[in-house]
Amino acid sequence: MNIVINGCFVQISDLPDIIAFKKKTYQQIVNIREELKDKEDNLKIAEEYLLVNCEHNWVTDSIDSMKGYKQSIPIKYCTECELNAG
Numbered sequence: 001m002n003i004v005i006n007g008c009f010v011q012i013s014d015l016p017d018i019i020a021f022k023k024k025t026y027q028q029i030v031n032i033r034e035e036l037k038d039k040e041d042n043l044k045i046a047e048e049y050l051l052v053n054c055e056h057n058w059v060t061d062s063i064d065s066m067k068g069y070k071q072s073i074p075i076k077y078c079t080e081c082e083l084n085a086g
Contacts, residue, residue: 047083054081 001012003021012018056078064071076085 050081050083054078054083056080056083058085 001018003010003012012021057080058076059079060074060076062072062074065073077083078085
């Protein structure tokens with residue numbers, strides 16, 4: 001089995017090593033997902049605080065989206081805290 005570790009190609013052929021690699025990789029994924037959830041929760045708290053406490057300077061603008069090639073999609077955002085008005 002060939003894998004990439006830290007940008008280097010590594011070949012693992014021993015079954016116990018492959019099982020250990022699989023277990024370690026699975027646990028890393030679980031840990032990263034949990035860390036991401038924690039960061040998303042903290043971001044939501046910060047955004048809720050800013051929504052109430054920022055002295056917003058709302059600006060209306062437009063953006064183009066590559067998804068479906070939509071042009072001139074109107075957006076409204078605060079130049080201070082960068083929240084979107086939704």
